[in-house]
Structures are given as C-alpha cells and as structure tokens.
Amino acid sequence: MMRTTYMAKSNEVERKWYVIDATDIPLGRFSAIVASILRGKNKPIFTPHMDTGDFVIAINAEKVALTGKKAKDKIYYRHSMYPGGLKSISAGKLRDKNARRLIELSVKGMLPKNTLGRRQGMKLHVYAGSEHPHQAQKPKILDIKDLI
Secondary structure: OOOOOOOOOOOOOOOOEEEEEOOOOEHHHHHHHHHHHHHOOOOOOOOOOOOOOOEEEEEOHHHOEOOOOHHHHOEEEEEOOOOOOEEEEEHHHHHHHOHHHHHHHHHHOOOOOOHHHHHHHOOEEEOOOOOOOOHHHOOEEOOOOOOO
C-alpha cells in the first residue's frame, strides 16, 4: 500500500480574514504568529510551495511592546544608494513615527525571501489605530494572548 503526501491545489484553498490586536504583545512573538498565519502553517492543508495562508488585519500597531532595551538599541538600516546614504532609526522612534512599517518589516523578515513570500506578505494589512476598512470581508477576531 503506497501513500503519497497531500499537496494543496490553488482552487482548493479557502482564505479567511483575521483581525489581530497588537496591544501589549511583544513584537517578535506577534510577528511570528502573524507570519505563520500568512504562510498557512496553521492549516492542515499547508503546502510549502503554495500560498495556503489567510489574510491578517493587524490593529493597534502603535501599542506593540518592545521588551528590554530594544526601543533604543535595536536599529533599522536602509540605504539611499548614494555615497554616504546610510540611514538608521531605532525601533522606538520607528514605532512612534510609523508603527505600520515596524510590524511590516518584522513580519517580512519571517517570510520566505522569494516571490511566494512577497505574495504572502501582501495579505498583511497593518493599521496604527483600532479602526480598519475591511468590514465587508467579515473578519474574525483572533485572540492570540492565550497563544503567547
């Protein structure tokens, strides 16, 4: 008797929408859970080379927790591609200036570095406040405080 591994097909994947509140949750733990949902690892039909993940709406990004001294010691770098164009900003300043970008960078670092990862990253919608414009999709509220 021969058994084969199940491989999901693109027309079999059912996508759901989830709302996750980032209030007082450490950034790394929050990002790991969101990346897992975006990849589809929480589903029994997970297939590594297929996009089986769900959509995630992250709210209250400005209230995400940075533990220890990360607010001043964790530095994000970018380069303008001109000589001497290295820019840097601490995680605390980035949270105050653009909290959406902080979570997007953190989750992006946990996704695959290829076209599949970029497609999965586009299903993430981050909002600094508690309001979001995705009510028509009927998202389910996912409480991750018990997962941490």
